[in-house]
Amino acid sequence: MTQQPSDQTRGDSTAFFSGDQSAQMSQNEVTALCLKAARGAGMSWGLAEEAGFAASWLTARGIDGPRHLLSHLTAAQGRAWGDLCPKVAPGAWQAATGKTLCPVVLGATLSDHATLPGGLTSGAILTGPVDHPILLCPFLSVIAEAAGGIVTLEWDGRRLDIDANGATSPAAFAALEGQTAVALRLSIRPGLAVHHPQTPSPAIAANTVTALNAFALRTTVPASDASRAGAGAASNDND
């Protein structure tokens, strides 16, 4: 990752990925970068925090969360809230306008409603088509943990069980990775979480980081003389 020393003028941890390189990122870096990128793409701060959580959760389980989030943000940026969020109704959650659902918004909303009428613990839910549903898994795991159960996610004749620790079948988990805009059936049943073998975190590609940084940059303010003044030690500090 090393670049020219003269480049190192940014108070940021991930700005120096470039070209076709890839590198391991810490969980902290994934969370921080994805939070900023999601905010830059238009999410509220609270939802952007959920996006950071989701990407980091996936990375810790061997899935390239930042890449999936980037794909989703690229597709979803600029869409109105009403297009992204589900209408909560017993048994069937759709976007009011019939568009594909944002997995971060859907996940957070499922989590918020988990124990309420219309929520997952009161019965199975059929969702409208969901963008990049792999990003939904972290939220389903949280719901499974809170309920002490196992959440089942079904699509196109396949099924994936998710418990408090993660997804229980790597093959189905991997199959879900490539999906987007698929309708889901979600249900929960009692069951104990199992131990999951440690999966190495994937290397994150430089172009993923660069693109997420481009979203993140939208949260920043261009420099002005006023902003430069007094930001720190403006003078030479040789004393």
Next chain:
Amino acid sequence: MTNPAPQISSAAAPFRRDPANVMRLARMGAGHPTRLSFLRVLLRRIETEGWQCDRPVWQVDDKGVGHAVYRVQGPGCCYSLVAFAHDLPDDMRSDRVIATAWDATFTLFDGDPTPADIDRLRANVPFQEAGRITPRELTLARANRSVRLFAHVVDALSQGRQPDEAEIAAVGYLMRTTAVYGSGKFGASDRARIATRAELNGPFQVEMLTVWLIRAFTVDIVEHMARLNGGARAIRLDPALRRSLGVGNSTGLGMAPFVVRHPTLLNNWTIAREEALARVRAQPGATQQAIADLHSALDAAILNARAWHSDHPVQIPRLADLRRDLALVKATLPGWDWTAPTPWDALWHWGEAHLSLEGQEALLSLVLEPHGALIDDLAQTMGADEEVSFRLNGAMRVSELHAILQQHYAWALAIDFDLPENIARFWYVSEEKLEPRLGERAREDGGSLEQPLCIARLASLLAASLEGLDGDTPVATLLLAHPDHRFMVRRAQMAATHPYAEIRDNLIGIDMLPIDMMRCKLAFFGADRFDPRSDRWIRISLFQGAAFPDEIVLGPRA
């Protein structure tokens, strides 16, 4: 990761200070280090457990360029500071985080590095942000010389004499760090990976260990340069003078948001300190030893206040207050009635009535000092697992959320955000340097890109949205209609169980002083002699007066 709840003794609870009193910025900005400060916690462990410290590698050439390794070994643990010494031209020396070259760069390695590790680190650590480290590394740091003092000490030692005591006292350090990064920055180990280790469970222990070892390097490099210049004439630094040296630190605006972004940490740091004060105040009497220790601590504080210098218009009167207050305590203690019921509580009440904020917070530190056996266990409660409080409760009813706001954010709801002075500033991140900055809303663009640090205003906006809602409405329904409130709802739910989580002042108000936020954090670190250089950056030193690694012997020190 563990998330221990501070042990709340029912006997001490009535003596706990109210968050409405404790969490005001003016008081937080008058904070002093205590025996629960993070560097004191680290040193207590190292001394009590008798960690073995050595310097297995010193490969520095006759230009002062090379590397060194400082190793510490405790029960079941081993860490090594890898230090790179550079030859930096004077005109490149800047304390800004955004500088590009330094006199020395460092990383704390998890274990004992091999030559291959050193080679890898040499290709990355000197470049700091432009390099990349791995989960084998726990921190990344750099430091610059105090040019004046460094040159003076090299010159004196090389000529066979000790440096001038007054010169050393005037600066207090040979080098100052300009950044110490931990917690997964630049590829380093995430805190979660190491936080289960007993010696690293407390906050900022790897960062404090890094700085403590850097302090040893700063003296070694100055003695090395003196030997190069003076040959056989050169002598080593007098141990007492050496002890008086700390590591300087320049802290800019970038550190201020930390205490807002980590509310559970701020709560756990503060409640531990407040519980410690409450335990001391709740005691029915005072032992002769405790009284003697209090007098010793007071004498040390008086000397420290005398040596503490600042030219900043905010700190000058505060320092005068502190010196006057400490003299008043000194005059009052000999006649204190230690046989009265709860004499420590009486002393505390006397302090609240007679001392400035600087003096009161200094008195807090003083009364904790003799009571290690009573309070030191609280150090184990100061960490926080922030994931635990991340998941918000969507089933909570709006009426309950409303009650939380009334109870914990009444100070915020009382602020009129239609008045320009109450929204005079905004926090943002600069595109140019990705640094946190503070803008003037009326004069600068960028207010629409405000960072969510204006907690009082966010709470006020949330409260306004609750007006007219049926109290039985679940929070989940509110959030579906108002996704913008998700950040503040999460925070308010957390504050309900963490009463010391919020700074109870308007952080975008016209008269807010960012240095107050920094000093609060730095006092918890264990910093002293705070010297603001503007309203938004501050000089401090760490570890002044503390033992050096080669002075560690088994067994507790006084």
